[in-house]
Amino acid sequence: METELTMDERLVPRSYQLRTDIGGQKVSLQGTYTSGEAAYQYLTGGIPGKSRFLVGDRYSMLDNNVFHHFIIIARLFNFESKEKSQSFEVVIPQEMEKGVLKVSDMGVEKISIRGKDRELHHLMADSGTVKIDLWVDDQRILYKVALPAKRIEVIRN
Numbered sequence: 001m002e003t004e005l006t007m008d009e010r011l012v013p014r015s016y017q018l019r020t021d022i023g024g025q026k027v028s029l030q031g032t033y034t035s036g037e038a039a040y041q042y043l044t045g046g047i048p049g050k051s052r053f054l055v056g057d058r059y060s061m062l063d064n065n066v067f068h069h070f071i072i073i074a075r076l077f078n079f080e081s082k083e084k085s086q087s088f089e090v091v092i093p094q095e096m097e098k099g100v101l102k103v104s105d106m107g108v109e110k111i112s113i114r115g116k117d118r119e120l121h122h123l124m125a126d127s128g129t130v131k132i133d134l135w136v137d138d139q140r141i142l143y144k145v146a147l148p149a150k151r152i153e154v155i156r157n
Helices: 067-076
Strands: 002-007 013-022 025-034 037-044 047-054 059-061 085-092 097-113 116-126 131-136 142-147 152-155
Touching (some): 013 059, 067 085, 067 097, 067 116, 067 131, 097 131, 097 142, 116 142
Antiparallel strands (some): 002 013, 025 037, 097 116, 142 152
16 A cells, blocks of 8 residues: 655645555545545546545545554644544545544543553544544654454554
């Protein structure tokens, strides 16, 4: 899997490319973003397709199959806010959908990663269809991602 994502300083996407080759099944996706629109062209098994979404001026792109993209959530979240839950407009190209991602601060938790105890911020992101748990440090370095419903857990090396 190869990805390339460019974003502006507000974490609004400017371009995105994804290429995969799994068991001979090739998939490519190209995203372009202009004012008020996210557009995608994709090729799956030789069959082309297109989709586009109308978006606001402040949104982000989250590819839920590329785990390091979840750091975008931690960078968007304002830990200084009095609000423990914040909502962000997101486009999810792999699912060909857009929506609102509600992110909640679940507090600081002590967890062990590779035998070392760390006190990390636990964020829970909820799209309405999937819940994602994230653990980040004060510098917003992502240490752990969990998708409990899919029994997936990814830990930083």
